[in-house]
Amino acid sequence: xxxxxxxxxxxxxxxxxxxxxxxxxxxxxxxxxxxxxxxxxxxxxxxxxxxxxxxxxxxxxxxxxxxxxxxxxxxxxxxxxxxxxxxxxxxxxxxxxxxxxxxxxxxxxxxxxxxxxxxxxxxxxxxxxxxxxxxxxxxxxxxxxxxxxxxxxxxxxxxxxxxxxxxxxxxxxxxxxxxxxxxxxxxxxxxxxxxxxxxxxxxxxxxxxxxxxxxxxxxxxxxxxxxxxxxxxxxxxxxxxxxxxxxxxxxxxxxxxxxxxxxxxxxxxxxxxxxxxxxxxxxxxxxxxxxxxxxxxxxxxxxxxxxxxxxxxxxxxxxxxxxxxxx
Amino acid sequence: xxxxxxxxxxxxxxxxxxxxxxxxxxxxxxxxxxxxxxxxxxxxxxxxxxxxxxxxxxxxxxxxxxxxxxxxxxxxxxxxxxxxxxxxxxxxxxxxxxxxxxxxxxxxxxxxxxxxxxxxxxxxxxxxxxxxxxxxxxxxxxxxxxxxxxxxxxxxxxxxxxxxxxxxxxxxxxxxxxxxxxxxxxxxxxxxxxxxxxxxxxxxxxxxxxxxxxxxxxxxxxxxxxxxxxxxxxxxxxxxxxxxxxxxxxxxxxxxxxxxxxxxxxxxxxxxxxxxxxxxxxxxxxxxxxxxxxxxxxxxxxxxxxxxxxxxxxxxxxxxxxxxxxx
Numbered sequence: 001x002x003x004x005x006x007x008x009x010x011x012x013x014x015x016x017x018x019x020x021x022x023x024x025x026x027x028x029x030x031x032x033x034x035x036x037x038x039x040x041x042x043x044x045x046x047x048x049x050x051x052x053x054x055x056x057x058x059x060x061x062x063x064x065x066x067x068x069x070x071x072x073x074x075x076x077x078x079x080x081x082x083x084x085x086x087x088x089x090x091x092x093x094x095x096x097x098x099x100x101x102x103x104x105x106x107x108x109x110x111x112x113x114x115x116x117x118x119x120x121x122x123x124x125x126x127x128x129x130x131x132x133x134x135x136x137x138x139x140x141x142x143x144x145x146x147x148x149x150x151x152x153x154x155x156x157x158x159x160x161x162x163x164x165x166x167x168x169x170x171x172x173x174x175x176x177x178x179x180x181x182x183x184x185x186x187x188x189x190x191x192x193x194x195x196x197x198x199x200x201x202x203x204x205x206x207x208x209x210x211x212x213x214x215x216x217x218x219x220x221x222x223x224x225x226x227x228x229x230x231x232x233x234x235x236x237x238x239x240x241x242x243x244x245x246x247x248x249x250x251x252x253x254x255x256x257x258x259x260x261x262x263x264x265x266x267x268x269x270x271x272x273x274x275x276x277x278x279x280x281x282x283x284x285x286x287x288x289x290x291x292x293x294x295x296x297x298x299x300x301x302x303x304x305x306x307x308x309x310x311x312x313x314x315x316x317x318x319x320x321x322x323x324x325x326x327x
Numbered sequence: 328x329x330x331x332x333x334x335x336x337x338x339x340x341x342x343x344x345x346x347x348x349x350x351x352x353x354x355x356x357x358x359x360x361x362x363x364x365x366x367x368x369x370x371x372x373x374x375x376x377x378x379x380x381x382x383x384x385x386x387x388x389x390x391x392x393x394x395x396x397x398x399x400x401x402x403x404x405x406x407x408x409x410x411x412x413x414x415x416x417x418x419x420x421x422x423x424x425x426x427x428x429x430x431x432x433x434x435x436x437x438x439x440x441x442x443x444x445x446x447x448x449x450x451x452x453x454x455x456x457x458x459x460x461x462x463x464x465x466x467x468x469x470x471x472x473x474x475x476x477x478x479x480x481x482x483x484x485x486x487x488x489x490x491x492x493x494x495x496x497x498x499x500x501x502x503x504x505x506x507x508x509x510x511x512x513x514x515x516x517x518x519x520x521x522x523x524x525x526x527x528x529x530x531x532x533x534x535x536x537x538x539x540x541x542x543x544x545x546x547x548x549x550x551x552x553x554x555x556x557x558x559x560x561x562x563x564x565x566x567x568x569x570x571x572x573x574x575x576x577x578x579x580x581x582x583x584x585x586x587x588x589x590x591x592x593x594x595x596x597x598x599x600x601x602x603x604x605x606x607x608x609x610x611x612x613x614x615x616x617x618x619x620x621x622x623x624x625x626x627x628x629x630x631x632x633x634x635x636x637x638x639x640x641x642x643x644x645x646x647x648x649x650x651x652x653x654x
Contacts (some may be wrong), residue, residue, distance in 0.1 A: 013551040293583065
């Protein structure tokens with residue numbers, strides 16, 4: 001890490017933004033069935049904790065996904081946001097939703113910002129879908145939103161392709177470009193190099209850079225710290241690391257570490273005691289475990305590890321054989 | 328991290344040594360009651376996995392600790408080692424035991440190396456006990472052992488005192504000096520600075536440096552990687568991170584990351600499936616959890632978190648109030 005960045009990080013760096021992605025990445029493990037009480041309490045907790053952005057879920061296409069199979073926050077209709085959270089008119093926290101390239105009817109489903117409680121549209125894309133991502137970005141920008149873009153699964157993408165994607169995003173209206181370690185496969189020194197690359201484009205095109213980590217190798221928090229120390233400002237976390245598979249950077253780790261007094265861990269602890277521990281005890285499963293470590297080490301999509309978990313398998317060696325068999 | 332060290336780390340760095348501390352740090356959570364079968368299988372696994380050192384437990388004083396209350400590996404009598412593991416005469420792995428300053432009758436209980444299967448004496452000390460540590464170090468060295476020294480709890484020690492301790496160790500016969508984050512309180516950038524300090528003394532006095540991490544903030548593996556990238560060569564891990572409180576750096580994370588082909592994760596996975604998962608299911612408890620995060624953030628000894636865990640408490644907010652109350 002760079003000495004200069006470090007001291008900024010240990011003190012107060014005003015440019016840092018913490019984003020709570022619990023409902024969105026966490027929603028992937030309970031099909032977005034959060035109670036209204038949970039969502040409202042999370043919103044109030046985030047405000048008290050000084051969290052800067054709260055991601056509510058996906059703007060998923062109802063042509064593709066059935067409202068019978070998924071909860072409210074898979075779709076994030078404005079009326080649901082208004083019903084549960086309210087107008088959010090004081091803007092003590094900004095609200096975000098995610099639009100997945102190819103799985104979002106953004107032209108019809110995303111209103112003008114003036115008519116919506118949402119502030120930030122987060123566009124999620126694979127590197128080979130960039131033109132689709134750019135369409136959503138420009139549409140959202142025209143409608144008045146802040147816009148970020150998550151280039152997913154870069155640990156399996158060609159670095160030269162990632163550079164082309166960064167160039168395209170540089171020339172787009174996007175505000176924030178996220179480093180996303182979808183497979184939890186990257187080590188801190190790789191994050192350092194990737195952060196340097198993203199920050200180079202960020203400086204050239206005046207874009208901010210973000211970090212979204214997964215915990216397959218117990219490195220989600222460490223990789224987020226590494227990126228932060230390197231100069232990355234947008235940091236994603238989730239309560240108790242709730243998220244797909246091994247989960248994400250735990251927001252309590254992050255809030256407990258950041259030195260800006262605007263961040264407070266006390267409301268975070270209260271929320272975890274009252275809502276997250278019972279949620280886990282109700283049978284919702286996520287978090288670091290051996291099967292996720294193995295897909296992380298092998299730089300594979302965690303889907304097989306998620307199945308392994310669902311099936312309550314204990315045959316770790318056989319599973320590893322499956323992951324590494326010659327095809 | 329430093330670019331030069333990084334590339335060494337991504338390739339093969341012959342000077343790296345991995346030490347398995349499962350029986351010793353893990354023994355703290357089950358009072359050292361491991362079955363002979365477990366210990367024998369662990370020994371064979373470590374050899375197959377390429378682990379360089381295996382720590383068997385403590386050389387604890389039988390004047391202070393009762394053999395009725397603790398299992399075999401609290402005491403590591405040579406005859407028990409010989410009975411369970413054998414002569415270890417091929418030296419495919421080196422065997423280590425820990426001697427705690429003030430709690431070890433080292434003069435009588437540690438034989439000459441020529442008559443013992445043990446290779447390495449690990450001296451554990453607080454910074455204020457250095458003369459006691461030096462006595463054990465010189466005694467062990469005279470008896471023919473490799474000797475290392477763990478200065479514990481440095482996150483609460485005065486840095487100037489740590490420097491004096493390093494100077495004393497520099498002038499002693501010790502071979503390896505360990506950075507020990509007993510409270511799991513340190514962040515990677517602090518480890519980087521501490522590693523620089525230890526390595527400075529290491530270079531001056533021709534001592535090697537080691538890293539022993541705890542996982543209170545989910546940083547045990549990350550801090551071990553950070554130290555390794557900085558040039559620290561002796562790296563401690565335990566199977567499934569088994570160790571006091573939040574546990575240690577998981578050896579499967581470490582072995583899965585190191586690129587030297589002498590390290591192999593396959594036997595590690597086998598051992599975890601056959602022995603570690605059943606051990607955990609039998610009711611032995613360790614590993615990252617909120618209560619350990621809180622003592623880690625607050626740089627406190629984990630003993631209150633261990634009690635919280637034992638008592639099955641769920642009142643996290645009240646516990647945090649207890650940790651932070653004004654005295």
